[in-house]
Structures are given as C-alpha cells and as structure tokens.
Amino acid sequence: xxxxxxxxxxxxxKTIEHKLKNxxxxxxxxxxxxxxxxxxxxxxxxxxxxxxxMPFASGIEILSAIQQHNLSINVxxxxxxGQEDVVEDAFILGASDFMVKPFNPNELxxxxxxxxxxx
Amino acid sequence: MIILKIQLYNLTLxxxxxxxxxxxxxxxxxxxxxxxxxxxNNAQLWKKRIEEKISYSIFNGTYNLxxxxxxxxxxxxxxxxxxxxxxxxxSDQRFVGDAHKTLKEIFHGLKLDDLAWEKLKSSNSYQNVRxxxxxxxxxxxxxxxxxxxxxxxxxxxxxxxAQYSIVRFNGFQGLSxxxxxxxxxxxxxxxxxxxxxxxxxxxxxxxxSKWLISTNLSVIDFALAFIRKFRILTAHDSIVxxxxxxxxxxxxxxIKTLQTIENQETLxxxxxxxxxxxxxxxxxIIKFIDRSGNNTQIPFLHSVLxxxxxxxxxxxxxxxxxxxxxxxxxxxxxxxVNLAPEYRQxxxxxxxx
Numbered sequence: 001x002x003x004x005x006x007x008x009x010x011x012x013x014k015t016i017e018h019k020l021k022n023x024x025x026x027x028x029x030x031x032x033x034x035x036x037x038x039x040x041x042x043x044x045x046x047x048x049x050x051x052x053x054m055p056f057a058s059g060i061e062i063l064s065a066i067q068q069h070n071l072s073i074n075v076x077x078x079x080x081x082g083q084e085d086v087v088e089d090a091f092i093l094g095a096s097d098f099m100v101k102p103f104n105p106n107e108l109x110x111x112x113x114x115x116x117x118x119x
Numbered sequence: 120m121i122i123l124k125i126q127l128y129n130l131t132l133x134x135x136x137x138x139x140x141x142x143x144x145x146x147x148x149x150x151x152x153x154x155x156x157x158x159x160n161n162a163q164l165w166k167k168r169i170e171e172k173i174s175y176s177i178f179n180g181t182y183n184l185x186x187x188x189x190x191x192x193x194x195x196x197x198x199x200x201x202x203x204x205x206x207x208x209x210s211d212q213r214f215v216g217d218a219h220k221t222l223k224e225i226f227h228g229l230k231l232d233d234l235a236w237e238k239l240k241s242s243n244s245y246q247n248v249r250x251x252x253x254x255x256x257x258x259x260x261x262x263x264x265x266x267x268x269x270x271x272x273x274x275x276x277x278x279x280x281a282q283y284s285i286v287r288f289n290g291f292q293g294l295s296x297x298x299x300x301x302x303x304x305x306x307x308x309x310x311x312x313x314x315x316x317x318x319x320x321x322x323x324x325x326x327x328s329k330w331l332i333s334t335n336l337s338v339i340d341f342a343l344a345f346i347r348k349f350r351i352l353t354a355h356d357s358i359v360x361x362x363x364x365x366x367x368x369x370x371x372x373x374i375k376t377l378q379t380i381e382n383q384e385t386l387x388x389x390x391x392x393x394x395x396x397x398x399x400x401x402x403x404i405i406k407f408i409d410r411s412g413n414n415t416q417i418p419f420l421h422s423v424l425x426x427x428x429x430x431x432x433x434x435x436x437x438x439x440x441x442x443x444x445x446x447x448x449x450x451x452x453x454x455x456v457n458l459a460p461e462y463r464q465x466x467x468x469x470x471x472x
Binding site: 009010011012014015017018019022082101102103104105106107 | 167170171173174175177178179206209210211212213214215216217218307310
C-alpha cells in the first residue's frame with residue numbers, strides 16, 4: 001500500500017513516516033502542495049494525508065486535483081485550530097477524515113489503517 | 120624641514136596604526152561571521168538530528184535516544200541544549216497522547232529542567248515565554264507558582280503564555296484570572312484556552328455567570344464560547360439578559376450561543392426582543408429562525424418584510440420565506456406597485472432560484 005504524506009512540518013512528516021514505514025507501507029513524502037499534486041496525478045497512491053496550509057498549493061487544492069482527475073483516493077486532512085470552515089470545504093471536496101493539530105500520532109495511524117482496510 | 124619630517128613621520132605612524140586597526144576589525148568581523156555561520160550550520164544539522172531522534176522515539180520508545188552516548192555528549196554544549204529544548208516544545212505543540220508522554224520522558228531523562236528554570240527566571244521576555252512553554256509542555260508542576268506571578272507581566276506574549284499554561288496545569292480552576300482580567304483576551308487566545316479545557320464539572324458552571332457580567336467584553340465573549348463548547352443549558356437565562364447589552368457584538372454572540380442551548384422559550388424570547396434590536400442583531404435573529412424555526416414563524420416573517428427597510432434583513436427574510444414554501448406570498452409581493460426596485464430584485468432573484 002502506498003501512502004502520500006503532504007506536510008511542510010518536518011517533525012510531523014518524519015514522525016508519521018517512521019511509524020508507517022515500520023508498519024510496512026510505502027511512503028512518499030511531499031513538503032509542498034504542488035509536489036503532492038504532481039505525484040498524485042502521475043502515480044496515484046492508496047491514501048493521502050495532507051496538511052491544509054502548505055506552500056505553493058493547499059490541502060484544498062490537492063483535494064480539488066483529486067476530484068478533477070476522478071481519482072478514488074482516501075484523504076485525511078490535518079488542520080489547525082480555527083480552520084473549521086476550511087475543514088468543511090475539505091469534506092465537500094471529498095475528504096474522508098480529518099484531525100486537528102496537536103494530534104495523537106497513534107490515532108492518526110489507526111485512522112489510516114481503518115481507511116485502507118476498506119480499500 | 121625637521122619639523123615637517125617629524126610631522127610626516129607622525130602622520131605615517133597614525134596611518135599605519137589606523138590601517139592595523141581596520142585590519143584587526145576586518146579579521147574580527149570575519150571570525151565573528153565564520154563562527155556565526157558555523158553556529159547556524161551546526162544549529163541546522165543539530166535540529167535535523169534532534170528531530171530525527173525525537174520522531175523515532177515517539178513510536179519506538181526512548182531507549183535508543185537515552186543510550187546514545189555520542190549524541191548525549193552534545194548536550195554539554197549549551198547551544199545544542201537550547202535547540203533540543205525548542206524541538207521538544209515544537210513537538211509538544213504538534214502531538215498529544217502517548218507522544219506527549221514520550222517527550223516528557225526525554226525531558227526528565229536528560230535532566231533539562233535547569234535550562235528551563237533559567238529561561239523562566241530570565242529578565243528577557245522572550246526567554247520567559249520559552250521557559251513557560253517548556254515547563255507547561257513537560258508538566259513541571261513545581262513551576263506553577265512562578266508562572267502564576269507572570270500572569271501580571273507587562274508583556275502580552277508573556278502573560279498570554281502564562282494564562283494558557285495555568286489552564287493547562289489546573290484546568291477550569293486555572294481560569295480564575297478571568298474574574299479580574301482587564302486586558303483583552305484575543306480571539307486566538309480564547310481558542311487556545313478553550314482547547315486546553317477538556318472536562319468541566321457541573322458545579323463549576325456558576326462561575327461562568329460571573330464572567331457574563333464582566334466589564335471586559337472579551338471575557339464575556341470567552342464565557343459565551345465556553346458555554347457553546349460545554350453546552351451549559353443552565354446559562355440560558357443569563358444569556359437572554361445579554362440581549363440588552365450595549366455591545367452589538369455581544370448581543371450577536373449571545374444569539375449564536377442561544378442556538379446551542381436552545382429551549383422551548385428561546386424563539387419567542389428572540390422574536391419579542393426583535394423590535395428593540397439594531398439591524399445587525401435583527402439579521403442574526405432571522406438567521407436563528409432559519410436554523411431553528413418552522414412554519415409557525417411565518418406571520419412574524421411577513422411582518423418583517425412589510426415593515427423593514429434594511430436590505431440585509433430583507434434578503435435574509437425572503438430567503439427564509441422561500442425555504443418555508445412561501446412562494447405564493449412572495450410572488451404576490453412582487454406585484455406591489457409601491458415596492459422599491461431593489462426589493463423587487465431581491466424577490467425576483469429568490470423566486471428564480
């Protein structure tokens with residue numbers, strides 16, 4: 001299973017990467033939204049975990065790109081405090097789940113597993 | 120001639136000394152720049168390495184980190200220690216749950232308290248903020264007294280961080296500073312404080328009604344947000360009292376709050392208060408009816424449309440009547456010859472959708 005992590009925060013990126021690699025997943029790391037969109041379009045992963053605010057393209061733009069290309073990919077959105085409106089937009093655009101930072105990384109991994117089980 | 124020679128000699132000597140000083144200064148700047156460059160370079164490498172170690176520890180335990188002697192020897196360098204602490208704080212701001220326990224284990228395992236105390240007691244405000252953040256993140260309860268004293272600090276960053284810290288340490292009881300707070304609580308700070316609260320005992324609710332009568336508007340605003348978060352139904356009547364508050368923003372916030380703890384009387388209370396309100400509050404009442412109302416409010420909405428001239432109220436009321444299947448009434452209204460063109464436009468737009 002291939003998971004794409006789109007996050008400009010190195011600490012979050014590395015922490016989730018460590019865990020998911022241990023669990024046996026293939027991980028693609030993207031540090032900005034544009035890089036993530038390019039990857040998703042050229043080689044669609046099974047699941048995307050994306051931050052909302054990122055350089056060059058936001059998490060919302062990633063969701064729009066997935067919708068435009070008719071891709072069936074589960075997306076978990078990581079949002080910050082006070083971004084409730086954006087999370088609502090994310091769900092309208094097809095996000096499967098969301099977590100608010102600060103979050104429990106173990107819980108995120110459980111949510112990833114749950115979504116991939118139905119894949 | 121001799122005098123001229125002496126003067127020339129002195130001048131040359133002065134120039135040489137000056138040149139030497141300039142050269143020394145340049146060397147000094149180069150050394151300083153190089154050391155700075157080295158520090159920045161080291162800092163980036165260190166930060167990356169620390170992040171790598173911490174992120175690994177979060178899922179795999181602290182054994183690897185706490186037994187890496189080569190890595191730990193770097194902690195003797197004060198700059199490395201500072202970066203280590205700031206990465207720990209950053210991690211605390213990103214993760215909760217088991218990850219948080221791991222971070223605490225690292226902090227105490229490496230005995231980083233001394234540097235945190237130094238920061239907390241520093242005369243530099245920025246250092247104070249960092250000190251508060253570390254003590255809070257690492258749940259060092261010995262620091263509560265010192266942090267409480269910083270609630271009255273002159274610097275907003277320091278007292279805001281102290282407020283957040285005390286709430287994280289003491290939960291709802293930590294909010295006792297609100298009773299006498301004169302400084303404004305920013306919206307961001309309100310959100311942080313609310314987010315730091317997880318459980319509130321019902322016996323504490325009576326304190327909230329004291330916040331509602333505060334002279335500090337931001338405290339009232341916070342109290343309303345608090346009531347919305349914890350759905351304090353018993354606060355209903357106190358909030359109704361805020362419908363007469365001088366501040367329009369507070370009245371609007373009160374209506375939004377009533378939405379979350381609505382009872383059978385709320386709608387009629389709002390409708391009765393409608394004539395006494397300004398346009399902005401009236402729009403909020405119409406929006407309230409939109410979310411909570413039903414067909415029984417149609418006569419009231421008709422009267423609003425007959426009597427109101429404010430375009431925002433008109434638009435919201437027309438939309439609501441359309442939603443309540445009042446097309447026939449709205450169609451009839453368009454034919455009213457006395458109707459101003461902008462209102463007719465609103466009606467046509469609503470009916471065409």
